Structures are given as C-alpha cells and as structure tokens.
Amino acid sequence: EAGVAQSPRYKIIEKRQSVAFWCNPISGHATLYWYQQILGQGPKLLIQFQNNGVVDDSQLPKDRFSAERLKGVDSTLKIQPAKLEDSAVYLCASSSRRTPKDGYTFGSGTRLTVV
Amino acid sequence: AQTVTQSQPEMSVQEAETVTLSCTYDTSESDYYLFWYKQPPSRQMILVIRQEAYKQQNATENRFSVNFQKAAKSFSLKISDSQLGDAAMYFCACTSGTYKYIFGTGTRLKVLA
Numbered sequence: 001e002a003g004v005a006q007s008p009r010y011k012i013i014e015k016r017q018s019v020a021f022w023c024n025p026i027s028g029h030a031t032l033y034w035y036q037q038i039l040g041q042g043p044k045l046l047i048q049f050q051n052n053g054v055v056d057d058s059q060l061p062k063d064r065f066s067a068e069r070l071k072g073v074d075s076t077l078k079i080q081p082a083k084l085e086d087s088a089v090y091l092c093a094s095s096s097r098r099t100p101k102d103g104y105t106f107g108s109g110t111r112l113t114v115v
Numbered sequence: 116a117q118t119v120t121q122s123q124p125e126m127s128v129q130e131a132e133t134v135t136l137s138c139t140y141d142t143s144e145s146d147y148y149l150f151w152y153k154q155p156p157s158r159q160m161i162l163v164i165r166q167e168a169y170k171q172q173n174a175t176e177n178r179f180s181v182n183f184q185k186a187a188k189s190f191s192l193k194i195s196d197s198q199l200g201d202a203a204m205y206f207c208a209c210t211s212g213t214y215k216y217i218f219g220t221g222t223r224l225k226v227l228a
Binding site for chain 1: 119150157160161208220221
C-alpha cells in the first residue's frame with residue numbers, strides 16, 4: 001500500500017512570509033495528524049482530524065497556523081505569517097482508527113527553515 | 116498529564132553487539148500504550164515495537180525487545196545483533212488510548228562497523 005505522501009520536502013522562507021504544506025494520507029485512513037518536530041525535540045501534536053472534522057487543535061497556534069482537510073482525504077497546513085521559531089519538521093501521519101494504540105503511519109515530513 | 120523522558124541523547128554500539136535504550140514515563144492513566152519509533156535520516160517515523168500496559172509479557176519483534184517495568188514506569192528497548200541499518204534516532208512514546216502521543220526527546224543511535 002502507498003504510504004503517507006507529503007510535499008514539499010524542504011522549504012526556506014523569510015520571516016513574515018506564508019507557507020503551506022500538503023499531506024495525502026493512506027487510502028481509507030479516517031484519522032489524520034499534523035505534528036511539529038523542532039530540532040532536538042520529539043514530535044508535538046498540532047492538530048488531529050477525524051474525517052474532515054477537527055478532534056483536537058489545542059496546541060495549534062491559531063493566530064498564525066491553520067489547517068483543513070477537505071472531503072476527509074488530503075490536508076493542508078498553513079503558516080501565516082511565519083516566525084523564526086516555526087523552523088521545524090512538519091510531520092503528517094494517518095491511522096485507520098481514531099485511537100492510535102495500533103500506531104500511526106508517518107510521512108517523511110517537510111523541513112521548514114525560516115530566515 | 117503524561118511525560119516521557121529519554122535521558123540518553125546519544126548511544127553507540129558495535130555492529131553485531133547488543134544495546135539498550137532507556138525510557139521512563141509518567142501517566143495517571145491505568146490503560147495506556149507505549150511505543151518505540153525509529154527515525155532515520157529520511158525523517159519518516161517507523162514503528163519498531165508496541166507494548167500494552169495491561170500485558171505483563173514484554174513485547175518482542177525479531178531483534179527488538181522491550182523491558183517493561185510498570186511499577187518503575189520504565190520502558191527500555193533492547194536491540195540485539197545490531198546492524199548498520201539500525202543507526203537512527205529512536206523515540207519513546209506514550210498514549211492513553213485517546214489519540215495524542217507524547218514523545219520523548221529521542222536517542223541518537225550510532226552503529227560502529
């Protein structure tokens with residue numbers, strides 16, 4: 001089965017610019033997650049979707065970050081405007097169940113550098 | 116709140132030898148799950164092994180096994196017969212079965228030829 005696809009793989013932008021990341025989960029996976037992984041840290045959940053509804057976005061900086069999952073398939077994560085501290089790897093993951101006890105399938109992530 | 120601590124930023128092991136990566140966690144939940152994920156330079160997080168807290172038997176997946184000490188809230192990963200391809204970042208994670216994983220800060224494993 002195809003894995004979780006993410007693009008772009010790398011992105012360099014200046015602070016205050018906007019950027020968008022795209023994720024295509026495994027076919028049939030209803031649950032989709034966006035994680036932020038800052039260098040030297042473990043991934044931190046930003047937002048979770050169940051189909052096209054938001055389950056948890058408590059750690060999403062909503063003044064600058066937004067995410068959507070139209071039609072319950074692909075998802076985009078946007079940052080506007082970007083700050084230096086947003087430099088990180090943004091990982092998308094999906095699972096077939098709402099509860100992750102069986103583990104997620106992760107994509108290869110997008111490395112964002114804000115200069 | 117759940118916390119996961121990995122106290123070894125970096126470990127080295129000779130090829131074909133055995134290495135143990137440490138992880139401690141804290142949770143107030145009685146039902147939870149523990150994971151070890153591997154992250155190679157490609158950045159994709161790969162599930163290595165999973166342990167259900169209610170199971171006393173330690174999980175094993177080929178060369179990978181865990182030492183789960185529930186009372187001590189310890190969950191270490193043992194890699195036997197280490198291979199060059201095992202070199203990666205390893206993350207310990209905990210979830211109470213809702214949806215959110217809490218990850219540790221990771222241990223970088225180097226495998227020496």
